[in-house]
């Protein structure tokens with residue numbers, strides 16, 4: 001990802017990611033490392049500006065593009081690793097959770113923090129967390145909107161490994177891909193999709209309802225006020 005300053009996910013960036021995933025699949029790619037050009041941020045999650053006073057059709061397109069990108073990422077036939085050498089809140093955490101393996105560096109925060117922002121992580125975000133860390137830990141983390149530090153993320157199983165820095169992180173991600181390289185492709189892909197199928201189907205069969213929930217939620221005046229205040233607090237921080 002290369003969308004400075006924080007790889008926030010707007011419609012255009014989500015489309016780029018989706019196109020890249022389609023291309024990799026068409027080219028019979030043997031593995032992907034999802035990484036960031038930023039030295040300190042993996043991805044800041046959804047671009048909050050896309051949810052602030054949007055036009056209805058633009059907001060619908062934004063959400064459908066996110067769904068398209070995630071459905072592709074979660075179901076890739078090739079192995080995927082997240083090299084998390086920077087913070088990964090909310091949608092950034094979703095990207096990492098959607099890969100098959102996660103390597104993180106020290107001093108990083110990662111988690112689905114939506115509750116803390118007064119918004120609700122959609123069901124499929126929640127499913128991704130549950131599938132990685134289990135029901136009990138996911139419920140606790142999601143209710144609190146907990147951001148895990150590196151040590152906590154490793155301990156709870158949210159990430160698989162800690163590496164000292166970006167270079168080591170990429171090297172460990174490559175080692176994971178190498179460990180998968182000799183597995184029979186069809187068997188590997190079939191088992192992966194077997195595990196992920198119910199999560200994927202839940203969104204595929206409920207896409208329109210999921211979009212409706214998003215639209216109805218973000219267009220509420222009190223939610224818009226919350227988004228406005230949050231945007232102000234973010235820009236004050238950097239100003």
Ligand SMILES: CCCCCC/C=C\CC(=O)SCCNC(=O)CCNC(=O)[C@H](O)C(C)(C)COP(=O)(O)OP(=O)(O)OC[C@H]1O[C@@H](n2cnc3c(N)ncnc32)[C@H](O)[C@@H]1OP(=O)(O)O
Pocket residue numbers: 005006008040041043044045046047048049087089090091092113114117119120121122213214217218231234235236237238239
């Ligand atoms: C029922 C359905 C309801 C809706 C469901 C929505 C689901 C998912 C939600 C999301 O993904 S919402 C996004 C949540 N993300 C966050 O809360 C992260 C916010 N950002 C940060 O915490 C920090 O920026 C950072 C990622 C830890 C990086 O910190 P750093 O100090 O390096 O950078 P900043 O100075 O804070 O930011 C630089 C610059 O970027 C702007 N920015 C940061 N995050 C976002 C974002 N998510 N969207 C848009 N813009 C963002 C920030 O305002 C600064 O802008 P300027 O002031 O420089 O213009």
